[in-house]
Structure formats: C-alpha cells, structure tokens
Amino acid sequence: xxxxxxxxxxxxxxxxxxxxxxxxxxxxxxxxxxxxxxxxxxxxxxxxxxxxxxxxxxxxxxxxxxxxxxxxxxxxxxxxxxxxxxxxxxxxxxxxxxxxxxxxxxxxxxxxxxxxxxxxxxxxxxxxxxxxxxxxxxxxxxxxxxxxxxxxxxxxxxxxxxxxxxxxxxxxxxxxxxxxxxxxxxxxxxxxxxxxxxxxxxxxxxxxxxxxxxxxxxxxxxxxxxxxxxxxxxxxxxxxxxxxxxxxxxxxxxxxxxxxxxxxxxxxxxxxxxxxxxxxxxxxxxxxxxxxxxxxxxxxxxxxxxxxxxxxxxxxxxxxxxxxxx
Amino acid sequence: xxxxxxxxxxxxxxxxxxxxxxxxxxxxxxxxxxxxxxxxxxxxxxxxxxxxxxxxxxxxxxxxxxxxxxxxxxxxxxxxxxxxxxxxxxxxxxxxxxxxxxxxxxxxxxxxxxxxxxxxxxxxxxxxxxxxxxxxxxxxxxxxxxxxxxxxxxxxxxxxxxxxxxxxxxxxxxxxxxxxxxxxxxxxxxxxxxxxxxxxxxxxxxxxxxxxxxxxxxxxxxxxxxxxxxxxxxxxxxxxxxxxxxxxxxxxxxxxxxxxxxxxxxxxxxxxxxxxxxxxxxxxxxxxxxxxxxxxxxxxxxxxxxxxxxxxxxxxxxxxxxxxxxxxxxxxxxxxxxxxxxxxxxxxxxxxxxxxxxxxxxxxxxxxxxxxxxxxxxxxxxxxxxxxxxx
Numbered sequence: 001x002x003x004x005x006x007x008x009x010x011x012x013x014x015x016x017x018x019x020x021x022x023x024x025x026x027x028x029x030x031x032x033x034x035x036x037x038x039x040x041x042x043x044x045x046x047x048x049x050x051x052x053x054x055x056x057x058x059x060x061x062x063x064x065x066x067x068x069x070x071x072x073x074x075x076x077x078x079x080x081x082x083x084x085x086x087x088x089x090x091x092x093x094x095x096x097x098x099x100x101x102x103x104x105x106x107x108x109x110x111x112x113x114x115x116x117x118x119x120x121x122x123x124x125x126x127x128x129x130x131x132x133x134x135x136x137x138x139x140x141x142x143x144x145x146x147x148x149x150x151x152x153x154x155x156x157x158x159x160x161x162x163x164x165x166x167x168x169x170x171x172x173x174x175x176x177x178x179x180x181x182x183x184x185x186x187x188x189x190x191x192x193x194x195x196x197x198x199x200x201x202x203x204x205x206x207x208x209x210x211x212x213x214x215x216x217x218x219x220x221x222x223x224x225x226x227x228x229x230x231x232x233x234x235x236x237x238x239x240x241x242x243x244x245x246x247x248x249x250x251x252x253x254x255x256x257x258x259x260x261x262x263x264x265x266x267x268x269x270x271x272x273x274x275x276x277x278x279x280x281x282x283x284x285x286x287x288x289x290x291x292x293x294x295x296x297x298x299x300x301x302x303x304x305x306x307x308x309x310x311x312x313x314x315x316x317x318x319x320x321x322x323x324x325x326x
Numbered sequence: 327x328x329x330x331x332x333x334x335x336x337x338x339x340x341x342x343x344x345x346x347x348x349x350x351x352x353x354x355x356x357x358x359x360x361x362x363x364x365x366x367x368x369x370x371x372x373x374x375x376x377x378x379x380x381x382x383x384x385x386x387x388x389x390x391x392x393x394x395x396x397x398x399x400x401x402x403x404x405x406x407x408x409x410x411x412x413x414x415x416x417x418x419x420x421x422x423x424x425x426x427x428x429x430x431x432x433x434x435x436x437x438x439x440x441x442x443x444x445x446x447x448x449x450x451x452x453x454x455x456x457x458x459x460x461x462x463x464x465x466x467x468x469x470x471x472x473x474x475x476x477x478x479x480x481x482x483x484x485x486x487x488x489x490x491x492x493x494x495x496x497x498x499x500x501x502x503x504x505x506x507x508x509x510x511x512x513x514x515x516x517x518x519x520x521x522x523x524x525x526x527x528x529x530x531x532x533x534x535x536x537x538x539x540x541x542x543x544x545x546x547x548x549x550x551x552x553x554x555x556x557x558x559x560x561x562x563x564x565x566x567x568x569x570x571x572x573x574x575x576x577x578x579x580x581x582x583x584x585x586x587x588x589x590x591x592x593x594x595x596x597x598x599x600x601x602x603x604x605x606x607x608x609x610x611x612x613x614x615x616x617x618x619x620x621x622x623x624x625x626x627x628x629x630x631x632x633x634x635x636x637x638x639x640x641x642x643x644x645x646x647x648x649x650x651x652x653x654x655x656x657x658x659x660x661x662x663x664x665x666x667x668x669x670x671x672x673x674x675x676x677x678x679x680x681x682x683x684x685x686x687x688x689x690x691x692x693x694x695x696x697x698x699x700x701x702x703x704x705x706x707x708x709x710x711x712x713x714x715x716x717x
Contacts, residue, residue, distance in 0.1 A: 160421040294350045296473070298451060304436055307439050
C-alpha cells in the first residue's frame with residue numbers, strides 16, 4: 001500500500017515536511033548501558049560483601065558505604081538511560097560517574113598493598129574500559145542529535161499537482177536550482193547525465209557530474225554523483241498520489257558523504273548548517289514554484305522561505321535597492 | 327514614500343521609506359488613495375501580536391490605482407485600474423485557495439516555519455501584520471506591493487466612491503463571514519459581542535441573511551446607538567446589564583441560536599476583578615489573550631447552537647468553559663475572513679444598495695495624521711468608530 005517506513009521513522013509537520021530521522025544505533029547502545037547500570041546498581045546494593053571483596057576494598061567500612069552510594073548512583077543512570085528521549089544526555093551522566101569511580105579507585109589504591117592492590121588494579125582497568133564505551137556512546141548520541149554526522153535526510157510535502165506534473169517538473173534537473181537554494185545551476189549533459197554546480201562559502205563553487213540510476217515516469221527518480229565527485233551524494237524522489245484527489249505526496253531522500261578534515265567541514269556547509277532544515281526549506285519552495293510559478297517573497301523575507309532568513313528578518317518596509325521616488 | 331511605521335509598542339511614526347518595487351512576476355504596485363485603521367491594528371499597537379520589528383509598515387485595508395504590473399499578472403488587470411486589495415495574501419493555486427479558503431493559503435507566508443512553531447500550521451500572509459504572518463509591508467502608505475495581484479484585488483469599474491468600496495478589503499467581508507458562519511435559519515436570534523466595525527457589519531449581514539433578531543453587546547453607548555440606528559439591531563450595555571440574564575430573558579430562556587465574538591484577544595469585563603485577573607495573566611504571559619467575550623458567548627448560546635469567532639486571537643486563552651461547550655452540543659466556527667471569496671458578491675450588494683458600508687466612518691484624515699487616528703480610535707475619543715486615511 002502507500003505506507004512506507006519513512007512515516008515510522010520520523011514525525012511530519014505542517015505541509016507534511018518530515019523531521020530528521022535519528023541516530024538509532026547510539027540510542028540502542030545507550031539503552032544497553034541503561035540495563036547494565038541497573039544490573040550493576042542492584043548487584044552493588046544486594047551483594048555488597050561479594051562486590052567489595054572482588055574489587056579489593058573489603059577492609060574498610062567507609063569503602064563499603066562508598067560502594068553502596070555508587071550502587072544507588074547506578075540506579076540513577078539506569079533511570080535516565082531507560083527513559084525514552086532522555087537516553088542521549090543520560091550517557092553523559094554515566095561518563096561523569098565513571099570519572100568519579102576512577103578517582104575513588106585511585107584514592108583507594110594509595111593505601112593498599114598485595115592482593116587487594118592487585119584486585120584494585122583490575123577494577124581500575126575495567127572502569128577505564130567502561131569509561132571508553134560510555135564516552136563513545138555519549139559523543140555519538142549527542143552529536144547525532146545536532147545532525148552533524150547524519151548523512152541521510154528525508155522530507156516530504158503535498159503539492160496540488162498531479163504525479164505526472166510533479167514528476168515532469170523534477171525530472172528536468174535544470175529546474176532544481178529554482179527551489180534548491182544551495183544549487184547555482186544544473187546542466188543536462190546527456191541522456192541520463194547532468195553537471196551540477198553548487199555555491200560554496202567565500203563565493204566559491206563546487207561542480208560534479210550526476211547520473212540518473214532509476215527513472216520510473218510519474219513515480220520515482222533516483223540519481224547519484226558519478227565517481228570522482230568531491231562530495232559523493234545521491235538522492236531519490238517519489239511521487240505518490242495523495243488520497244481523495246489531494247494532489248501528490250512528494251517524498252525526498254538525500255544522502256551524501258562528507259570527507260573528513262577542514263575541507264569536509266567546509267563542504268558540509270554547502271548543504272546548509274542543518275541539512276534536514278535545508279531539505280524542508282527546499283520542499284517548501286518546490287511547492288511554491290510548482291503551484292504558483294514563483295518563490296514567495298516579502299519585505300521581511302525578500303529572498304523567500306529559509307529558516308535562516310526567518311531568524312534575521314528585515315523590517316516589513318520596501319527594500320531600498322532601486323532608490324528614487326516614483 | 328511616506329508610510330505609517332510601527333516603532334515600538336504604543337509608538338507609531340509616519341516616516342520616509344523606500345518605494346516598493348516588483349519582486350515577483352505576479353506582483354503589482356498600487357498607488358494608494360484610501361486606507362483604514364483596523365481594530366486588529368490595535369493589537370499590534372499594544373504589542374500583543376509577537377514578531378513585530380521596528381520600522382514595520384502597518385495597514386491591511388487599502389485601495390488605489392495600479393501603477394506597475396509584473397509580467398506574470400493574469401486576469402486582465404491593467405495599469406490605471408482602480409482596485410481594492412484583499413488583506414489576506416493568497417496564491418489562488420494551492421488546495422486551500424481552490425476551496426475558497428484564501429486566508430489559509432499554503433504558499434503566501436514566507437515565514438511559515440515561524441508560524442508553525444506557534445500555531446502548528448501556518449495561515450496565509452497578511453499585509454502589515456507582523457513577521458509571524460509574512461513580514462509584508464502594509465498599506466498605510468503612499469504605495470504598496472501586492473503579491474498575486476490577479477487573485478488579491480477586485481477592480482472597481484463604476485463611480486462608487488472610495489468610502490463605499492474600501493471596506494471590501496477587510497471589515498465588510500469579515501463581518502459578513504461572521505454572520506455566514508452562524509448558518510442562519512428563519513427565526514434565528516443572533517447575539518454579537520462587540521460593536522466595532524466588524525460587529526456592526528456582522529449585525530447588518532445577519533439581518534441581510536434572514537435573522538429574526540440581532541442583539542449587539544458593547545459598553546460604549548455611541549457604538550450601540552450606531553448599531554441601533556444603522557443595522558436594526560437591539561443592544562445591551564454590559565456595564566449596566568447582566569448579559570446572560572438579559573439574553574435569557576430576551577429569548578424566553580432559550581438563549582441566542584448563534585453567538586458571534588467580534589471582540590477577540592483584548593476583551594473587557596464588567597467585573598473589575600475578573601478583568602484584572604485576565605489583565606494580570608496577560609501581563610505575566612501566562613495567557614496571551616483575554617477571552618471575556620468568548621466565555622460569555624459560550625455560556626449564553628442555546629443548546630446545540632453555534633459560536634462564530636471572528637475577533638482576532640493571537641495565542642492562548644485561559645478558563646475556557648469547555649464543560650458548557652461540550653455538554654451542550656455547541657459548534658465553534660472561526661477563521662480570518664476569506665476576503666477574495668466575498669469581494670465580488672458584496673460589491674454587487676453595495677451596487678444594489680442592499681448595504682451602505684459608509685455608516686461606520688466617523689473620521690477621515692490624511693496619512694500624516696495616522697498616529698493621531700490610532701490614538702482616538704484606541705481611546706474611543708470623539709465617538710470614534712472607523713478612521714479612513716487619505717493619501
């Protein structure tokens with residue numbers, strides 16, 4: 001039927017523009033750490049004797065109290081990590097706990113010799129290992145949230161046009177710069193080939209060649225950059241009739257690989273600071289162009305719909321560029 | 327050109343600003359001959375509508391002469407045409423426009439993403455009505471740029487005076503739509519909160535649409551007098567009479583068949599304590615709008631009746647009598663007027679003499695006096711009901 005996994009993966013806002021799919025992998029890992037915390041917490045509290053012997057601190061009543069406190073803290077981590085939507089920041093609470101544990105273990109080692117010291121050393125190594133996993137999870141989870149390493153973006157919009165019209169407009173890639181604001185031009189160079197030029201920071205340009213890999217009239221177009229592109233990228237757009245004559249649902253998926261380093265960061269900016277926002281803005285403009293024939297402009301937003309511009313509005317009074325009175 | 331600009335809450339100034347220019351193929355530039363101050367402009371003046379910027383040109387009720395046309399304007403609009411401009415900006419091509427729901431045009435608000443944050447989905451852009459609704463320069467000026475000019479204007483071809491047709495831009499269609507939303511049947515009694523221009527036109531329209539009886543509620547005797555003398559409505563002064571009791575009495579216990587809220591977000595209440603409560607909540611931003619009229623309309627309406635909300639709301643209200651609304655099978659209808667849909671039939675009614683909108687005009691002055699016009703309109707001085715600005 002018309003339902004797809006996209007609808008499950010993301011929520012849809014007004015005009016049906018979908019928000020970012022999230023980094024599910026890091027969320028799974030955070031969930032796992034949550035269960036681990038729960039296990040550790042319960043063990044530390046229920047089997048305090050055994051745990052203190054295992055870690056080499058069974059000689060001190062203070063240490064046993066510290067252990068109990070750590071157990072309670074683990075339960076706290078578990079709570080944060082296992083509540084959906086909190087898991088991302090929950091991973092950082094574990095990192096903080098790890099730092100505390102390492103400090104305490106270091107302190108405990110100072111006064112101990114022999115087998116107890118040996119066991120404390122093992123404990124410290126184990127703690128260091130867990131810390132590494134926690135840091136990795138936390139960094140990945142929170143970075144994913146800001147969308148920096150997301151390299152696939154989705155969006156959709158409903159337009160008051162037939163699937164055939166929407167397909168035809170999109171299929172002429174030379175139309176894309178009319179609504180994709182980061183593109184300067186697209187030139188058709190062959191049957192399935194085209195040459196794309198995008199604006200880069202500091203007035204520079206990036207050019208690459210793309211080819212259509214799948215083309216089903218009125219239904220779907222898939223394209224990708226050919227070998228040698230500095231920013232390998234691909235995209236697909238599907239045209240689905242909206243139920244009851246409500247026009248066409250246009251669903252877009254874009255993917256690109258950002259190479260590392262300074263160059264990579266600069267190129268990432270090409271796609272806007274937030275690629276997900278970029279695709280939403282582009283689809284809003286696609287709707288405007290295909291329905292009304294023009295990009296909507298106001299005095300406050302003379303360049304049309306971009307979130308960037310909406311945050312830095314001009315006053316709602318005419319632009320001064322042409323000057324003189326009428 | 328000269329234009330009336332919003333500088334800060336309760337601070338307006340007529341200033342020199344650049345002339346507008348064609349930005350899009352379907353734009354027109356109109357040299358404005360008459361404009362008006364709307365009650366909803368007062369919400370902007372008072373700072374209750376978010377996203378205003380210093381220098382914003384106000385005004386969404388205006389008319390004039392087409393002096394420049396973009397290459398894409400269809401529908402036989404030509405230079406020199408005399409036109410009235412609809413206040414909602416609408417493309418005419420999206421699904422909403424095709425259904426005649428012009429004030430929720432899906433394309434005309436370039437700042438839709440901001441509006442979505444506040445309202446969930448974005449309505450249409452509106453001239454001179456904050457950056458939430460597009461950031462368009464308004465028409466209290468010498469010139470204005472009109473986007474989608476082929477959809478947003480109506481040509482006036484006969485010798486009707488500006489004053490007779492100017493209100494096609496907003497208040498006449500708005501009052502008419504308020505009455506239309508009541509779905510009036512023979513014998514209906516319609517109660518209307520607010521005797522401002524919208525309330526006056528809603529009263530006149532309700533009688534035109536076949537209402538048996540129209541009751542207008544306000545606290546300014548001169549406004550109630552204008553309603554009685556020009557629309558044929560009965561009136562209640564809520565500072566002297568308990569509205570619920572009076573309406574129950576007048577309808578022998580049934581309540582009005584439909585109630586129109588033509589007040590909106592800055593309502594007043596006869597009880598000083600209740601008014602202070604909402605005023606305090608508004609000041610502390612724990613509610614943005616004071617819904618006195620709406621609450622009373624819900625409680626007054628007959629079982630199974632309709633509430634037509636035409637007064638402007640901006641955000642959130644408090645203490646809405648949901649229990650009364652739900653248990654008594656009420657219906658609520660609302661919306662900014664879909665002006666483009668009403669301009670032609672209402673112009674026809676004006677031509678035939680079925681309605682003469684000029685009765686609401688109490689003041690006419692030059693554009694330079696706009697801040698003074700706002701002042702007397704806001705403070706209900708000199709029996710002010712409607713200010714027309716001539717340029």
